[in-house]
Amino acid sequence: MSPTEKRNLILAFESSCDETSVAVIEDGHRILSNIVATQIKSHQRFGGVVPEVASRHHIEEVTLCIKDALSEAQVGYDDLDAVAVTYGPGLVGALLIGVTAAKTVAFAHHLPLIPVNHMAGHIYAARYVEPIEFPAMALLVSGGHTELVYMPAENQFEIIGETRDDAAGEAYDKVGRVMGVNYPAGKTVDEWAHQGHDTFHFPRAMETDDNFDFSFSGLKSAFINTTHHADQIGETLDKHDLAASFQQAVVDVLAEKTLRALKDYPVHQLILAGGVAANLGLRERLDHDLEQVPGTRLVKAPLKLCGDNAAMIGAFAEVAYRHHVFADATLNADPSLEFDWVENPVK
Amino acid sequence: MKILAIDTSNRPLSVAVLDDTTVLAAITVTVHQKHAEYLLPEIERLLGMADLQPTDLDRVVVAAGPGSYTGIRIAVTTAKTLAATLGIDLVAVSSLATLAANVPVEGALVAPMFDARNQNVFAGLYRIQAGRPQPVIADAHTNVTAFLQAVQEYAEPIWFLGDAEHFDELIHTTVSAATPRVSPWLNLPQVATIGLLGRDLAPVKDVDRFVPNYLRLTQAEAEWRAKNPGEDNTSYVEKV
Numbered sequence A: 001m002s003p004t005e006k007r008n009l010i011l012a013f014e015s016s017c018d019e020t021s022v023a024v025i026e027d028g029h030r031i032l033s034n035i036v037a038t039q040i041k042s043h044q045r046f047g048g049v050v051p052e053v054a055s056r057h058h059i060e061e062v063t064l065c066i067k068d069a070l071s072e073a074q075v076g077y078d079d080l081d082a083v084a085v086t087y088g089p090g091l092v093g094a095l096l097i098g099v100t101a102a103k104t105v106a107f108a109h110h111l112p113l114i115p116v117n118h119m120a121g122h123i124y125a126a127r128y129v130e131p132i133e134f135p136a137m138a139l140l141v142s143g144g145h146t147e148l149v150y151m152p153a154e155n156q157f158e159i160i161g162e163t164r165d166d167a168a169g170e171a172y173d174k175v176g177r178v179m180g181v182n183y184p185a186g187k188t189v190d191e192w193a194h195q196g197h198d199t200f201h202f203p204r205a206m207e208t209d210d211n212f213d214f215s216f217s218g219l220k221s222a223f224i225n226t227t228h229h230a231d232q233i234g235e236t237l238d239k240h241d242l243a244a245s246f247q248q249a250v251v252d253v254l255a256e257k258t259l260r261a262l263k264d265y266p267v268h269q270l271i272l273a274g275g276v277a278a279n280l281g282l283r284e285r286l287d288h289d290l291e292q293v294p295g296t297r298l299v300k301a302p303l304k305l306c307g308d309n310a311a312m313i314g315a316f317a318e319v320a321y322r323h324h325v326f327a328d329a330t331l332n333a334d335p336s337l338e339f340d341w342v343e344n345p346v347k
Numbered sequence B: 001m002k003i004l005a006i007d008t009s010n011r012p013l014s015v016a017v018l019d020d021t022t023v024l025a026a027i028t029v030t031v032h033q034k035h036a037e038y039l040l041p042e043i044e045r046l047l048g049m050a051d052l053q054p055t056d057l058d059r060v061v062v063a064a065g066p067g068s069y070t071g072i073r074i075a076v077t078t079a080k081t082l083a084a085t086l087g088i089d090l091v092a093v094s095s096l097a098t099l100a101a102n103v104p105v106e107g108a109l110v111a112p113m114f115d116a117r118n119q120n121v122f123a124g125l126y127r128i129q130a131g132r133p134q135p136v137i138a139d140a141h142t143n144v145t146a147f148l149q150a151v152q153e154y155a156e157p158i159w160f161l162g163d164a165e166h167f168d169e170l171i172h173t174t175v176s177a178a179t180p181r182v183s184p185w186l187n188l189p190q191v192a193t194i195g196l197l198g199r200d201l202a203p204v205k206d207v208d209r210f211v212p213n214y215l216r217l218t219q220a221e222a223e224w225r226a227k228n229p230g231e232d233n234t235s236y237v238e239k240v
């Protein structure tokens, strides 16, 4: 049988934060199963993810997720071509469970092991919408990351800009907390924003700077100062307007920097990915703005695959498989793994 | 019956493979604490030396805690994944009992201890009966002085193992009965021993739900439970 006739099947693992997920992916772009066990309810008790608790939950879930993923996909170990796993970035104790389980499965069944960068996974979730065309750019926005990644070709990633302080998702959780919204706050703030108006005109950071970096700490402080001042004088602010003003500022900064980057790095596709990519305000804004960029199509990661999941890990793993990127049994978690910075910056 | 035994509860890494009561190969390493990197390669090496494939295994015996959180997580995740993916038995043994099993003296009282910092220990008291450590005082996370006072009640010679040397002075002032001098070798887990014991122990019923025996809540959970007494805290993870 020629290699093109045989389907490639990868058992993918993801455990970098508070979801335990195992998926079976065919040829990098068909999801046969994608089991996600989320711990959000547990961490809501503490107002945010507690790493030690996250790690404990992953151990409770991981083998069940393997079983469910295989049975839902109706495949056995003999059908698999490889095992893939997120090895960073993320919480070290959480990553370790997925890495250990994946290594063990690969060892037990003599399967190759593919180490996957979690952020590459987020970007390649776009494969479930349409094939990625290079060169491409990704705007990655999540609870831990906000970065612009240039991809000159398959399996190549170069950071051209990133947040200097808070990630966008982090800022959402913080202002959410100020407004009494439980973690994770992104969805509620997004909903409120759609019911209000930008009346507070919070600062937009670094819009005039000559780089593609982001900053959200000034915005966050302005938000907190505004609500704090209102509390002191006994004034009640409209939460919908607060949310709308905050979201407008975030979206302005993200969109502005991204459009500027696209001028210097012309690409076929702009991929929007990461947990905050589920934000409707951001999706609508980029839909609108990208109409002014001829030759570049916006590819938004599917809503269901914006959060952490193993399907996205399998999507990239198939590329790594073809490029012979394999790890041995010493593979360890790398909590601060990141892409390299662009080698020859345009500016 | 081919048995693989694993312990990475603390600094030492110990793995062994047995064929029924015959130890085929055993490795105990203390020069590093990089269990995440080295546990699986050591298992690979061990099976290679014994000329076995993973699929030849019938049973995995694991020291499931207490101990270092990361250490017991790596051992338990490896053991339960191996058992689940190969469809074989998983047997869990206390990491303290694993040390106690080093003492081959019938009737002896053995007190294995792991230093848990701030004058706290993970410790238990065992009596060797019919060649096996049987619990006398259950494994606990406890203040070291309280533990020593409890074992002192037995007024018998006690074998102190593990990190007991960290508390040498306290042991000699608290415990009046003679404490046998212990070879440093006995302070290290030799999992071939629990591999032998694990051959006859009942396997874990639900491998998928098996978790390490931490013997201590996380600080966040302890505080949350104190504030929310009576809350059910069993089902916080949802499949979506």
Ligand SMILES: [Zn+2]
Pocket (backbone or CB within 6 Å): A118, A122, A142, A274, A275, A307, A308
């Ligand atoms: Zn993520």
